[in-house]
Amino acid sequence: MKLTSGFIVLALLVAACGSADDGATDTTEAVYSTTTAAFATEDADGRAITGGEPPKAFDTLGSGAIAPVVAQTVNIGRDIIFRADLVVAVTDVAAAGIEATGIIEALGGFVFGQQTTGGPEAYSVLTFKVFPEDFQKALTRLGSIGEVRTQNISADDVTERVVDLKSRINTAEASVERLRALLAEAGDITTIAQVENQLLERETQLETLRGQLRTLEDAVSLATITLTLTEAQARPSLSVLVSAYPGADDEGQSCPGNGGGLDVDEGSDYT
Numbered sequence: 001m002k003l004t005s006g007f008i009v010l011a012l013l014v015a016a017c018g019s020a021d022d023g024a025t026d027t028t029e030a031v032y033s034t035t036t037a038a039f040a041t042e043d044a045d046g047r048a049i050t051g052g053e054p055p056k057a058f059d060t061l062g063s064g065a066i067a068p069v070v071a072q073t074v075n076i077g078r079d080i081i082f083r084a085d086l087v088v089a090v091t092d093v094a095a096a097g098i099e100a101t102g103i104i105e106a107l108g109g110f111v112f113g114q115q116t117t118g119g120p121e122a123y124s125v126l127t128f129k130v131f132p133e134d135f136q137k138a139l140t141r142l143g144s145i146g147e148v149r150t151q152n153i154s155a156d157d158v159t160e161r162v163v164d165l166k167s168r169i170n171t172a173e174a175s176v177e178r179l180r181a182l183l184a185e186a187g188d189i190t191t192i193a194q195v196e197n198q199l200l201e202r203e204t205q206l207e208t209l210r211g212q213l214r215t216l217e218d219a220v221s222l223a224t225i226t227l228t229l230t231e232a233q234a235r236p237s238l239s240v241l242v243s244a245y246p247g248a249d250d251e252g253q254s255c256p257g258n259g260g261g262l263d264v265d266e267g268s269d270y271t
Contacts, residue, residue, distance in 0.1 A: 079216070081156040082135045082223035089232040090146035093122040096229050100126060103141045104225075107134040112224070124229045129222040142227055149230070158216050165213045172206040 090096035093116070101111055109130035116124040130138045139153070179199040186192045 078157055079159045079162045079220045080132070081158055081216075081219045082132055083154045083156070084135070084139055084223075084225045085150070085152040085228075086139070086142060086225065087149040087151075087228045087230065088143065088146045089149055089230050091232055093124050093229045093231050096145050097124045097126060099145055100128075100142055100227055100229070103145075104128045104130060104138060107131070107138055107141075109134065109138065109222075122231045126227045126229070128225045128227065130225060132220075132223050135223040135225075138223075138225060142225070146229070147232065158220065162213065162216055162220075165209055165216070169206065169209045169213065172202060172209060176202050176206055 088096070097114070097116065104110065107130055109128050111126060112129045113127040114124065116122075128138070139151075143151075176199065179195055179202060183192065183195045183199060186195055
């Protein structure tokens with residue numbers, strides 16, 4: 001009787017565990033499905049994507065609106081360099097430059113370079129660095145300063161170059177270590193000189209590769225935005241006043257006179 005009761009308890013425990021596992025699996029699948037659906041139907045700003053053609057990376061705009069960025073700045077495990085060039089027309093170049101700098105600094109970015117020219121056709125070229133996750137937000141806010149004339153956005157995937165550089169660096173480091181070991185064991189001057197020359201060459205190559213990798217990693221870690229501010233010129237109203245002499249005399253003279261000389265008198269006004 002006790003043995004039978006033990007089997008019954010064991011069966012109940014197994015059934016309960018199986019039910020709990022099924023419930024956990026269903027819950028996990030539900031969470032995964034919901035997360036996947038949300039990720040697939042929202043862009044970087046949380047707006048619903050309903051389909052249609054993707055936005056263009058280059059556009060010429062006549063208003064202050066910024067076209068959506070083609071490359072979404074989400075972490076997809078790739079090394080991507082984001083760049084953008086904007087030309088914005090403003091009424092006051094100096095004031096707009098200060099406002100643009102404040103926008104970038106509020107996002108944790110900074111001014112990387114600036115070139116300003118005054119005069120009747122004042123303009124300013126500012127280069128900003130921002131975090132990739134703030135790239136699209138920075139573009140939108142900079143576009144609100146004035147009227148966007150042109151916009152050029154690019155996303156360069158350098159993942160393969162980064163992987164290749166890391167592989168070459170590992171190979172170069174191993175070669176340097178082998179040459180250092182040979183140098184330590186070298187007994188004659190000729191061998192030492194030869195190994196030292198090869199070691200110097202390999203170390204130079206190694207530092208060059210490391211520098212290239214650092215350059216790529218720096219470009220990936222911070223997106224670059226080049227903003228050109230131009231002064232919006234007011235278009236003056238034009239009016240044309242023409243003084244003309246309609247018709248001609250018998251001798252083909254279109255201006256009044258006696259034929260011996262050219263006499264110009266005031267004619268009829270035409271506008």
